[in-house]
Amino acid sequence: MTLESSNLTKNQQTVLNILEKSTEPLKAYAILFDIQKKGIKSPLQVYRALDKLIEIGKVHKIESRNSYIACKHEGCNAKTSTAFLICEKCDNVTELKRNNLLSYFSKQAEKDNFQYRKHNLEIYGLCNNCKLKN
Template sequence: MASKSKAAVAPKTTAKRGRPPRAGLSHWQERVLDLVRASAEPASAYDILREMKDDGITAPPVVYRALKGLLDRGLVHRIESLNAYVVCGGPDHHHHQPAQFAICRDCGRVEEITDPAVDQLIEAWTQRIGFVADSRTIEILGRCRDCAARQALAAD
């Protein structure tokens, strides 16, 4: 049985007509970014891998390398408690400052919150105790507006 060479597996293109390639992103980073953006809820690396089987990708390292590149560029965030990824802000919005996340325990919706006051407060706390943070993720678990309203209606 002959094995397929890497050249024999053509990657599926994700470029849309009229849309220039994203500057500095590899093909796989673009594909992974599109999949995370298209996901209705935070996407795990294995969710992404499952979607990439038609692209000939069956091993996690391709997905993890693409996600690392997207994380480094501030285009996606990792939701630690869910071990999953979400796109940063809107389609043309990205930043490198820490964000906070409100995560709905009922529907899985994740809202990104950025507030310089929170960043300044945490910076003051860590400086006061002499702590040097490598990274930080603040995740607030609860119910989104829609799920809280549904729960209130069900309780009545």
């Protein structure tokens, strides 16, 4: 299987389906409980599928929440770099897609003689919905 192909294996496809259907990020064990009927029985099977999906850029991890989200952007640079808006009230997460972040961070890092490879940005606050409800 080449890295860029969409030839996912059964377990990988099963996990991706769950994430794509979800309107919110999911935790690994939530995924596991959801799909125990589909032949996936152990945490490791989920984690392995997640690792692969992350590697090929189909899924990202929200580090501060230990949760996982399917990437909606085709052909973005998110294989390596990610940015999220995380609502602290409703836990909604949206992926920020601005390509200039990468070059901006790359320059910031260079100022400290640091060789940029990738980044993860998590912004916390209130989503539009929750702002209006207040």
